[in-house]
Amino acid sequence: MKTYHLPPLIVFIFIFLLFPKGSFGNILNDKINVADSLLFLYQDAESDREKLNFLSELVKVIHYSDSAQKYYPEAIRLAHKIKDHDLEAQNLNRLGVYYRNMNLQEEALKLYEEALEISKKNNNPVQIGHSLNNIGQIYFYRDLFEESLEYYKAAESQFLKVGNKEGLAYNYTGMSPVLGALGKNKEALDIINKAIEIRQEQGNERQLLVSKFNRSVLLMSMGEFNSVEDDIKNLYQYGLTYDIIRAIHALEKLVELNIATRNVNQAIKYAEEAKILHQQRPNSESMIEIYEMMYQLYFDRGNTTESKKYLALLDQEKEILSAERIKNYLAGLTIKKQKDEIAALSRENELMQANQKFKMYITFALMLLAFSLFIAFSIYYRSYKKEIHNIRVLKEKQNQIECQAAELNRLNIEKDKIFSILAHDLKAPLDSLWGMVKLMNEENLSQEEFESYLPILSQNLGNNSMLLENLLIWSRSQMRGMNTEFSKFNLFKVVEQSLSFLSGSGYYKGQVLENYIPKSIEIEAEKTMLEIVIRNLLTNALKFTNENDKITVTLEEEENFYTISISDQGIGMTEAGLSKLFGNDFYSTSGTHKEKGTGLGLLISKELVKKNKGEIWAKSQIGSGSTFCFTLPKS
Known part of the structure; x- marks a missing residue:
């Protein structure tokens, strides 16, 4: 049975006639039902024009949802295919808004500029205006207010040229905060009032509410609250x-x-x-x-309990926002790489399709010429072999891309870990220092209290120094940027320097540090790497010991290698904790004075010992201390 498809315009007229105005408005408000209906119509459509119209309406309805992103590229492709440059520019602009909402401003800006170029070529003032508006908004987000205003002014002239009031309302709503940021409050107020007037005429309730809200924000910034x-x-x-x-x-x-x-x-x-x-x-x-306002409110009122509660919520929310921005930034890098790879594959596919068409034409022509059957067969066979070769090459490239994607995913995970450490562990001492300075400025901190806080600050800043050094080594290791330069040096002196350095650090609590390395031992290794390993292991021992506990560094000489051991009389570890050391994940517990760690030091130590052709392991029992050992080959 033949299926008949109505043109998009007739479908929407039918729906409009079927439902009264109020009922139809309720249906449109139910976005899930509308989206499902449009998706069904798009999937059932036969022509590219029908598909494009339904798909463009679909992405307009689900514009703010994550599912919209997968439909935009198809809408843009269809519009480009049938040369509907208006919808092509429109969907490019909308996809740009989607990326902008994900804080992927660079990707959004590229799409806006592409839409602007298409609209200019086809002399479409409305889409030119929307593209200029969107570019102006990106510059506003980047605090480039003068440049932003230039784009909004250029967009305004385009909308005025054709009398497009809807575009002008968007333009004036976006231009108003730019003028406010430039200190032109009166002009900003006049502009937002124009937008409100237009939207009142058009009866656009949602956009009218947004414009009035923006006016309220502007008035509040001017100190007018009534x-x-x-x-x-x-x-x-x-x-x-x-x-x-x-x-x-x-x-x-x-x-x-x-x-x-x-x-x-x-x-x-x-x-x-x-x-x-x-x-x-x-x-x-x-x-x-x-949270910032509530923290300040309770702080000013002297309510310490509530102010601390909101300060904790504020810190937690800042960490979430920081992690989200990092995630979006990495997602932007992934999207860009995938787009480049898809474009390369698309170009190659077009070449293969062109080659296939050419082959079909040649085959058809040779079939008409009976006397050239042998030649036709030979050409066809050679073309076939070439196609097989191309498919094999394409498959190899696909496998290569998949491997690169897996590697990129691994690197992204490592970056997430590093950024998470940076966002969490580097912030604490700086927040403490900021809080102390604030209390001093407000004369709420006595000299005795200030001096009592100094050891804590010293320890936290010392932790950060070690963390930054470890992060630098870790990142260079992950990016394969570490060079190994072996040299001969005195092991006793290296250990002695590390003990001297750490005895003045925030980790030292009065432990007994003893160096039993023979003073005559000369080893051949990468000196800087070995210093980092010894310092990390000694720091770890200091972290999990108390005052008067003994920490010793010893050496055992074997036939082909040396074994260096760092032992302590600290709190020790369980079998479960011991099994997690030197793995692929960051593992750490709090020290005897609640010192925090990241687990990065032991992972780096494992990497550096490995680069020096050695091995590292640990032995421990709860309550009986721990011993960390690593080997170095003899020269």
Whole structure:
């Protein structure tokens, strides 16, 4: 049975006639049902034009969801294929907005510039204006306000040229905060009022709420708080139904407004509401602002318990935001690499298709010429062999790309670990130092209290020094950038220097440090690497011992190698903990004075001993101390 397909316009007219205006609006609000219907129509469509129209409507409906990203490239490809440059530029701009929302600004900017170039070639003022608007927004995010304003002004002229009010409303809404950032508050207020006027005429409720909210933010920055609360609350109520992230952002401004107007109880209430919504749909940037305001509010009121609670929430949210930005940055690198690889494969596929067509034409022509059958067969056979070769080469390249992708994934995991360590362990001492300076500035810290904090700061900063050194060695090792230069040196002196250095560090707690390496022993190894290994192992011993515990460094000479041992009388380890050492993961426990570690030192020590052609291991029992041993070959 033949299936008949209605053109897209007739389908939408049919839906409009079938449902009354109010009912149809409710259906459109139910985005899941609309998206499912559009997806069905797209999959059932026969022509590229129908597919493009339905797909463009689909991505418009699901624009803010993660699933939209996979449909945009197909919509762009179809638009390019049938030369619908308006939809091609439109979908490029929308895909750019998707990447911008993921904080992949560089990728978004490339798409906006590509859309701008297509629109200029085809003289489409509306899409030119939207592309210029989007580029201006990227420059605004980068704090390049003068450049941003130039793009918004250029976009405004395009929309004015054709009288496109919807474009002007977007343009004025985006231009207003740029003018505000440049200190042109009156002009910014005039511009946002124009946007509000246009959107009131058009009856666009969601965008009208956004424009009024932006005006409220501008007025608050100007110190005018009397007439802004209703517009902020309206966006909050809208967000509760349709967009939780906007609701949290509105609550951020309500907290700020009520603190500014000294309505403290209401500010606290809004902050608690934001915490509840944050559990449904995380929004770290707005929550960071809310937590900072609440921390400062309770701190100023002398409520130490609540201020500490919000400071902890603030630190936690900053870590989440930092990790998310790092993840998005690495995702951007992956997306760029994948796009380059897909483009290369696409070009190669086009060449193969062209070759296939050429082969078909030759074969058809030779079939018409009976006397050339032998020649035709020979050519066909050679072409066939060439195709097999191309397929084999393509398969090899595909395998190579898959291996590269796996390697990239491994490197990304390593980077995630390193950035996580940086975000967490480097921040603590700096926060402590910042807090102490703040207390001193406010004259809340006495001289005795300041001196009591100095050993803690010294230990934390010492930890960071060792952590940074280990991270540098680890990153060079992972990127295969470490060169090994062997030389002869006195082992006793190297150990003695490390003991002297660490006895003045934050790890030293009054332990007894003894060097039993014979003073005459000369070894051949990479000196810098060996110093790092000895320092890491001694630091580890200091970390897990108490005052008066003995830490000894000894050497045993075998026929072909030396065994260096660092023993302590510390707290020791369980069999389970011992089995996790020197693995592929970071493993660490707290020391006797609650010292924190990353587990990176032992992994680096394993790498460096291996580069010096040796082996490393550990022996331990709970309550009986630990011994870390490694070997070095004799020269």
